[in-house]
Amino acid sequence: MTQSSSRQKRKGIHPQKFGIWIAIGSIIMMFGGFTSGFIVRKSQGSWLELQLPLLFYISTVVILLSSLSLWLAVRSFKRREMGLHKNMVSLTVGLGLAFAICQYFGFKELFEVTHWNNNVSFQYLLVIIGVHALHVLGGVVALAIMFLRTFSRRMKLYSAAGLEIISTYWHFVDILWIYLFIFFLLNQ
Numbered sequence: 001m002t003q004s005s006s007r008q009k010r011k012g013i014h015p016q017k018f019g020i021w022i023a024i025g026s027i028i029m030m031f032g033g034f035t036s037g038f039i040v041r042k043s044q045g046s047w048l049e050l051q052l053p054l055l056f057y058i059s060t061v062v063i064l065l066s067s068l069s070l071w072l073a074v075r076s077f078k079r080r081e082m083g084l085h086k087n088m089v090s091l092t093v094g095l096g097l098a099f100a101i102c103q104y105f106g107f108k109e110l111f112e113v114t115h116w117n118n119n120v121s122f123q124y125l126l127v128i129i130g131v132h133a134l135h136v137l138g139g140v141v142a143l144a145i146m147f148l149r150t151f152s153r154r155m156k157l158y159s160a161a162g163l164e165i166i167s168t169y170w171h172f173v174d175i176l177w178i179y180l181f182i183f184f185l186l187n188q
Contacts (some may be wrong), residue, residue: 014161017168024172027135031176034131038124042187050114050125052184056108059099060181066095067174074167078160089150096170098142099177100136107133115128132180139173142166 013021073088107129114122146166 014165016161016165020165020168023114024168027172027176030131031128031179034124034128035180038183038187039129041120041124050110050121050184050188052181053106053109053113055102055109056181056184059102059106060104060178062095063099063174063177066092066099067171070093070167070170072098074160074163077163079156085152092170093143093147100140103133103136103177127132128180132176134178137174139170142169 069088069092073085073092076082076084076088143166146163149162
């Protein structure tokens with residue numbers, strides 16, 4: 001076996017990328033279970049209806065824009081267009097924070113206008129929202145780390161792996177929110 005063919009056989013998915021995909025698969029299964037339980041329990045009656053706040057529509061647009069700007073940030077990094085890369089990272093972080101803020105105030109408004117009275121529908125919604133909030137928080141922290149690394153003067157290694165891992169996770173947060181948004185729309 002030659003040395004070049006040995007390298008080709010060892011070349012596979014980056015271990016951290018593999019790890020993020022395993023985590024994403026687990027999260028998908030968890031939210032699938034939560035939303036399935038929601039639907040089953042809703043069919044049994046005594047369920048309170050909810051009206052989605054306008055901020056949920058706005059936050060959907062904001063996170064879609066953040067995914068686009070992050071895609072542009074990764075692309076510009078790979079093309080070594082560092083000025084554009086820094087601008088897109090900054091825009092992505094700003095949009096990510098705007099998304100988190102819209103989510104916070106949207107869910108706050110949802111709780112204020114809905115009179116829950118210790119109904120089981122409230123408990124299901126709390127679990128879904130709580131776990132979603134943790135994933136959004138994790139995504140915002142990842143974006144902040146990406147921002148700090150982008151503007152660090154100590155950047156010596158020119159590898160897109162970390163950026164791609166953060167990008168994968170943030171795009172997943174985007175898809176997860178769209179799934180939850182459509183789920184909430186269909187189950188109002």
